[in-house]
Amino acid sequence: xxxxxxxxxxxxxxxxxxxxxxxxxxxxxxxxxxxxxxxxxxxxxxxxxxxxxxxxxxxxxxxxxxxxxxxxxxxxxxxxxxxxxxxxxxxxxxxxxxxxxxxxxxxxxxxxxxxxxxxxxxxxxxxxxxxxxxxxxxxxxxxxxxxxxxxxxxxxxxxxxxxxxxxxxxxxxxxxxxxxxxxxxxxxxxxxxxxxxxxxxxxxxxxxxxxxxxxxxxxxxxxxxxxxxxxxxxxxxxxxxxxxxxxxxxxxxxxxxxxxxxxxxxxxxxxxxxxxxxxxxxxxxxxxxxxxxxxxxxxxxxxxxxxxxxxxxxxxxxxxxxx
Amino acid sequence: xxxxxxxxxxxxxxxxxxxxxxxxxxxxxxxxxxxxxxxxxxxxxxxxxxxxxxxxxxxxxxxxxxxxxxxxxxxxxxxxxxxxxxxxxxxxxxxxxxxxxxxxxxxxxxxxxxxxxxxxxxxxxxxxxxxxxxxxxxxxxxxxxxxxxxxxxxxxxxxxxxxxxxxxxxxxxxxxxxxxxxxxxxxxxxxxxxxxxxxxxxxxxxxxxxxxxxxxxxxxxxxxxxxxxxxxxxxxxxxxxxxxxxxxxxxxxxxxxxxxxxxxxxxxxxxxxxxxxxxxxxxx
Numbered sequence: 001x002x003x004x005x006x007x008x009x010x011x012x013x014x015x016x017x018x019x020x021x022x023x024x025x026x027x028x029x030x031x032x033x034x035x036x037x038x039x040x041x042x043x044x045x046x047x048x049x050x051x052x053x054x055x056x057x058x059x060x061x062x063x064x065x066x067x068x069x070x071x072x073x074x075x076x077x078x079x080x081x082x083x084x085x086x087x088x089x090x091x092x093x094x095x096x097x098x099x100x101x102x103x104x105x106x107x108x109x110x111x112x113x114x115x116x117x118x119x120x121x122x123x124x125x126x127x128x129x130x131x132x133x134x135x136x137x138x139x140x141x142x143x144x145x146x147x148x149x150x151x152x153x154x155x156x157x158x159x160x161x162x163x164x165x166x167x168x169x170x171x172x173x174x175x176x177x178x179x180x181x182x183x184x185x186x187x188x189x190x191x192x193x194x195x196x197x198x199x200x201x202x203x204x205x206x207x208x209x210x211x212x213x214x215x216x217x218x219x220x221x222x223x224x225x226x227x228x229x230x231x232x233x234x235x236x237x238x239x240x241x242x243x244x245x246x247x248x249x250x251x252x253x254x255x256x257x258x259x260x261x262x263x264x265x266x267x268x269x270x271x272x273x274x275x276x277x278x279x280x281x282x283x284x285x286x287x288x289x290x291x292x293x294x295x296x297x298x299x300x301x302x303x304x305x306x307x308x309x310x311x312x313x314x315x316x317x318x319x320x321x322x323x
Numbered sequence: 324x325x326x327x328x329x330x331x332x333x334x335x336x337x338x339x340x341x342x343x344x345x346x347x348x349x350x351x352x353x354x355x356x357x358x359x360x361x362x363x364x365x366x367x368x369x370x371x372x373x374x375x376x377x378x379x380x381x382x383x384x385x386x387x388x389x390x391x392x393x394x395x396x397x398x399x400x401x402x403x404x405x406x407x408x409x410x411x412x413x414x415x416x417x418x419x420x421x422x423x424x425x426x427x428x429x430x431x432x433x434x435x436x437x438x439x440x441x442x443x444x445x446x447x448x449x450x451x452x453x454x455x456x457x458x459x460x461x462x463x464x465x466x467x468x469x470x471x472x473x474x475x476x477x478x479x480x481x482x483x484x485x486x487x488x489x490x491x492x493x494x495x496x497x498x499x500x501x502x503x504x505x506x507x508x509x510x511x512x513x514x515x516x517x518x519x520x521x522x523x524x525x526x527x528x529x530x531x532x533x534x535x536x537x538x539x540x541x542x543x544x545x546x547x548x549x550x551x552x553x554x555x556x557x558x559x560x561x562x563x564x565x566x567x568x569x570x571x572x573x574x575x576x577x578x579x580x581x582x583x584x585x586x587x588x589x590x591x592x593x594x595x596x597x598x599x600x601x602x603x604x605x606x607x
Contacts, residue, residue, distance in 0.1 A: 021504075023504050023506050023507070024504055024505050026506075027505075027506030027509070027510075028419075028423050028505075028506070030415055031415045031418045031419035031422070031423060032419050032423065032424075033415075034411075034412045034413070034414075034415035034416035034418075034419060034480075035415075035416035035419035035420060035424065035428075035432050035480070036416075037412050037416060038416065038432050038435040038436050038439060038476070038477060038480065039432075039435065041439055041473060041476065041477070042435060042439070044450060044454070044473075045442065045446060045450060048449060048450045048453040048454065049446070049449065051453070052449065052453060099346070100346045100349055100350055101346075101350070102346075103342060103343045103345070103346025103347070104343070104346045104347045104350045106343050106346075107343040107344060107346060107347045108347070111340055111343055111344070112347070120347065120351070122598070123351055123354060124350065124351075125594070126354060126591070126594065127350070127351075127353070127354045129530055129531075129534075129590050129591065129594050130354070130357060130534075130587065130590075131533070131534020131535070131536070131561060131586060131587070131590060132444075132534065132535075132536060132537070133534060133536045133561045133564050133565055133568075133583070133586070134357065134361070134534070134564075134583045134586065134587060135357070136565070136568065137564060137568050137579055137580065137583050138356070138357050138360055138361075140568055140569075141360075141364075141568075141576070141580075142356070142360055183353045186350050186353075190350060214332045214333055214335070214336035215336045215339075215340060216332075216335055216336035216338075216339040216340070217332065217336065219339070237441070240441045241441065243443070244441070244442070244443025244444070244445070244446075245443075246443060246444060246445045246536075246537040247536045247537055247561075247565065251565075251568065251569065271443050271445050271537070274445050274448075274449070275445055275448075275537055275540060278448075278449075278540070278541050279540060279541055290449075291449065294445070294446055294449050297446065298442060298443070298446055301441060301442060301443055302438055302441075302442070304441075305437070305438050305441035306438060308441075309434065309437055309438070
C-alpha cells in the first residue's frame with residue numbers, strides 16, 4: 001500500500017477505511033441474521049404445528065374440523081365444539097368491547113379535558129399490563145359468582161324460554177368467558193382506536209363545526225365515518241387477541257366440549273382446550289390432535305391479524321388523506 | 324320549528340357525550356375492581372413465610388403454611404433467561420431494520436413481527452415443548468426460557484427499530500465524516516443516543532412475558548422445590564397461581580391471591596420504571 005501521504009494526501013485518505021471493512025460486513029450480517037429470526041420463527045411455528053399434527057391429520061382428515069365430538073376414551077376427536085366456543089366467546093367479547101372502546105377513544109381524543117387525557121391513557125395501559133392469569137383468578141372467584149347470582153339468574157327467570165338463556169345455568173360458561181375476554185381486549189382496541197381518531201385531521205372537525213354541526217354530529221360525520229376503516233382494523237385486531245386468549249378463558253369457561261344454544265352453559269375454546277388438556281395427553285394421538293387444534297388456532301389468528309394490520313395501515317397511506 | 328330541532332340536536336349531542344364518559348368509566352372499572360380484590364385478598368395471605376418458604380401440602384390443622392418463594396425466584400429466573408436469549412436477537416434485528424435493511428425487506432420483516440406479536444401465547448408453549456422438552460425428554464427451565472424468548476424477539480425488534488429511526492441522521496453523518504466505521508457508529512453513537520428508548524422497550528416486553536402462563540404450562544411445568552439446574556422443571560408464579568386457583572382447597576385459593584399480588588407488583592414495578600425512564604427522556 002502507498003504510504004506517501006505528503007505527495008498525495010487524498011490518495012492516502014481514500015485508503016484509510018479499507019482495513020476495517022470486515023467489521024462492517026460482519027456486523028451487518030449478524031444484524032441481518034437476527035432480523036431473519038422473524039422468518040425463522042414463522043417457519044418454526046409452522047413446522048412444529050404441522051409436524052405435531054401429522055398423525056391427527058392422517059387419522060381424521062378434513063372431518064376433524066366438522067366433527068362435534070371430542071371423546072378421549074374412544075379417541076374420537078373433532079374440533080367443531082372448540083371452534084364454536086371460540087367464535088361465540090370472541091363475538092360476545094367484540095360486541096361488548098368495541099362500542100366501549102370506541103366510546104372511550106372518542107372521549108379521550110375529543111371530549112376529555114386536556115389534563116385528564118394522559119392519566120386516563122396511562123390507566124388503560126395499566127389495564128393492558130394485568131396478566132391473563134390474574135383476570136382468570138378474579139373472574140373465577142369474583143366475577144363469575146356475581147354474574148351467576150344476579151344477571152344470569154335474572155336472564156334465566158325472565159327470558160329462560162329463549163334458548164340463549166335456557167336452563168340449567170352455570171357460573172363458568174361461554175358468556176362469562178366472553179365477558180372476561182372483552183375486558184382483556186378493551187385496552188388494545190381502545191389504544192389503537194385512539195391513535196386512529198387522533199390521525200383524523202383537525203380540518204375535518206373544523207369543517208363540520210363550520211357547518212354548524214353539534215359535537216356529536218362532528219364526531220359522527222367528520223370523525224367516526226372518516227376513521228371507519230381504521231376502527232374496523234382496531235376491532236379486528238381485538239378479534240385476533242380474543243381468539244387466542246388462553247388462561248383466563250380456561251378458568252371461567254367450564255371446559256366442556258359441547259355445542260349448546262345456551263350462552264349460560266359451559267363450553268371450550270381452541271386455546272383453552274390446548275392449555276387444559278396438553279399436560280394430560282399421554283398417547284401420541286391425543287397429543288397430536290391438540291397440535292392440530294393449535295394449527296387451526298394459529299391459521300385463523302394469523303389471517304385475522306393480517307387483515308387487521310392491512311385495515312389499520314390503509315388509513316395511514318397518504319392517498320386516503322383528504323385533509 | 325327549527326329551534327326545536329336544534330334543541331333536539333343539542334340534547335342528543337349531550338346524551339352522546341355522557342355516553343362516552345360512561346364508556347370511559349366502564350373501561351376503567353375492571354382495573355379498579357381487580358385492584359381492590361387483589362389488595363383485599365392478597366394482603367391478608369401475604370406474610371414472611373409466603374415470601375421465604377416452599378409450598379407445603381395442604382394441612383387442615385395448620386392452615387396458611389408454606390409459601391411461594393421458589394415460584395417468585397423462578398419467575399425472576401425465567402425472565403432472566405428470556406432476557407438473555409431474546410433481547411440480543413431482537414435488538415440486533417431492530418438495528419438491521421433501522422440501519423441497514425432495504426425498505427422492501429424492512430416492510431416485510433416489520434409486518435412479520437407484527438403478525439408474530441399476535442400469535443396466541445399458548446402456541447409458543449407448543450413450540451417450546453417440541454423444540455426443547457421433547458428432544459431433552461424432560462420439562463425444563465430452559466424450555467420455558469426459550470418459549471418466553473421467542474415471544475420477546477418480535478416485541479423488542481419493533482420497539483428498537485422505532486426508537487432508532489428517531490435518532491437524527493446527522494449524528495451518523497458526523498460519525499462517518501470522522502472516518503468511524505459504520506458498525507462502531509451504530510454501537511457507540513446511535514445505540515447510545517437511543518439507549519433509554521431501547522431499555523423502555525425491553526422492560527415493556529419483559530413485563531408482558533413476566534405474567535405469561537400459557538407458554539410455561541408444558542415447558543417450565545412448575546415445581547414445588549427449588550430449581551437447581553436449567554435442565555429441571557422450575558416453579559413460576561403464574562403457574563403456581565393457576566394450580567392454586569383451580570385447587571379445591573381454600574387455603575391454596577388464598578395463596579393464589581397472594582401470589583397474584585406479588586406478580587402484579589413485579590409487573591407494575593417494571594412498567595413504573597418504564598414510565599420514569601420515558602419521563603426523564605422527555606425532560607432531557
